[in-house]
Amino acid sequence: MDLIKRAWVEISIENLKYNFYKIKELLNENVKIMAVLKANGYNCGDVRIAKELTALDDEIQFAVSNVEEAIQIRKGGIENPILILSYTPPEYANLLLEYNITQTLVSFDYALQLEEVLQEEEQKLKIHIKLDTGMGRIGIRCFDENLDNAIAKITKICNNKTFQVTGCYTHIATFYENDQDSLEYSKLQFARFKKITDELLSKNNYLGILHCLNSAGTVNMPEMQLDMVRVGTLIYGALPEINNHRGTIFKPIVTIKCRIGKVSDVKKGDFIGYSRAFCADSDLKAAVLTIGYSDILRMGSGKGSVLINDVLCPVIGGVCMDQMVVDISQAGGVKAGDIAVVMGQSREKEIDFAAMAEFLKCGEEEVYCHITYRPTKIYV
Template sequence: MDYLKRTWADISLDNLNHNYQQLRAKIPSGCRLLGVVKADAYGHGAVPISRHLCELGAEFLAVSNLEEAMQLRRGGIRRPILILGYTPPAYARDLVAMGLRQEVHSLEYARALHEELKGSERRLKVHIKLDTGMSRLGFFAYDHPKTVEELKEVAQMPKLLIEGIFMHFPVADSIDGADANFTHTQFERFTQMLSALKGVGIEPEIRHCCNSGATILYPEYALDMVRPGIATYGVLPSEDLRGMIDLRPVMSLRSTIFQIRDFEPNITISYGRTYTTEDPARIAVVGIGYADGFPRSLSSNVSFLLHGRRVPQVGRICMDMCMVDITRVPEAKVGDVVTVFGEDGGDSIEVTSLANRLGTIPYELMCGINKRIPRIYLNGEDETEVLQYIV
């Protein structure tokens, strides 16, 4: 397929399928799986990934906002979509028209949505967000009397239909004792609130709380649906879970060599003259920089794969390029593929290892892959689709 072979991301649909099946195997039969495709499917391309997850059998999808939901609808995705973040009440009728589900985190918000829907013939399906300890959005799950009274009012609003109820775990991917106890406490708060609501006749059809960590570590908490995010894309949410599930990275980031030159010792490389050759060196210019989402703060602190061998990046990373010492790969030539993260020749570089060097998480790196980088979807080695944001 036709695309500019400067820098691109390979997206393995085989690995996506593998991860989906691994996650399905963790949860009880009949439990639904929601595909989290917010933030452009964690940088993997929201519409193609959503389409493939639907083909695999995902019953729901989730996004962060209305714009992301509209993108999926325009892309032909008809599966139920849950908006996990805030939508201004003025757009309530748009939510209904597109058949979207909206999280509701407060009585005030529910009232505002309902007010906007007065006169509408259809109801908006909502999922109630309970705060069991994340301390972000939600009705307090540990203030039963007040919350029950508030949700009784929501349940009586004729233009809102409570389809689901959910919560979020902040440390379910940790095996630390205190974190495990906190996760158990959160689940207890959630189930206690479910019991209290059942006592007043409120029984949402879909109860869900498991993110990636909880799906892997606490599958007994699956209830009616799970919401694995990062694990779907083949990355563990934390090192604590290594060995507990077989995941395969869906994304590999690759670039190409623009130029190769030989330098004598004591030659400085790139901006700031922060790197100086100690011996004769063969330096390649590679077509990836911080404008592509490859952080400048990784300068001279990372290696790439070239012909299956590790080669160090040297000097400061530039906006559109960086330099690599390829002295130990004499056969390298202009146009050769360089792997930033992913597999090549039996070796691999995990995106998690780059995140660790930055003191961040792999979510941030993958979500930061710039839109000028095309995503190439692969079945085996066959390119099935190319997503180009800039054409």
């Protein structure tokens, strides 16, 4: 059956490739890329994105949130290293071995738990050691009075026959901010990471690939590149401009479209939407669109518009589960079956991340995560 275009997401492979090569331009020689494929590749299709990227770089690595995501990518035919960035319950450690998945070591106690369940296994579990340098989430706290204790614990991990250490990393809390205090905190976290890793390496501990930069850090802090960078929003062209302090241009890979299901005349005083959400203060023309909040989560939380005939048409009457209504009075000849651009480029105009984030009442970097399974995904 042909793809049914009620509401759909167009994913630009050309823009994906453009973003990849832009990232490569930012990197020093021999610095590797780890592409983040969490949440089904930011709802762009993790397996397809992984295949496109491995065609560009056969040494690229991938990162996901959980073991289910990693297995899905493995079953899709991807053999490159896959790192789980968070906790996997120890009872599923056998799946990590079976599918050759690398696990983040979120704490020293977690290492002991994994060791216990894997003690009968001949195969070593590949791990990246996570260091908490000031983010306050997962990782072994490794600064202030905890430094010597952290070095002792990590040395034990490096010499533990259960594990094969292939990397060591931290996550920096303030890469997205541009004020001086945040910049100094980023530098402090990096200095903490360098201090402990230098100390560990001086004691002949093998740490594998060192990495600390996310998307914003990759653009803004080239001096912290180390061996690899972890890029998510950059790959998808979704890094907010406010966080792109160097002005490097990346291209969004997603355009969201839908059909017009009905065009009608609305008289002054007519109501539109649940709870009579909108009352027309003059005669107008309206179009019912075939998209709703079950296609894009939280759509309608804020004020929004769509593009029809390259004209911004405001949403009126709220957003329903499967439909919403827009004012097309200024859009010229519009008929049922025509296409509306909900996000992305029309002809001369665009609904960008900032506008869509306002519509969803979320951060710009969160927009792709609001796309549900329901809109058809089309690769162009």
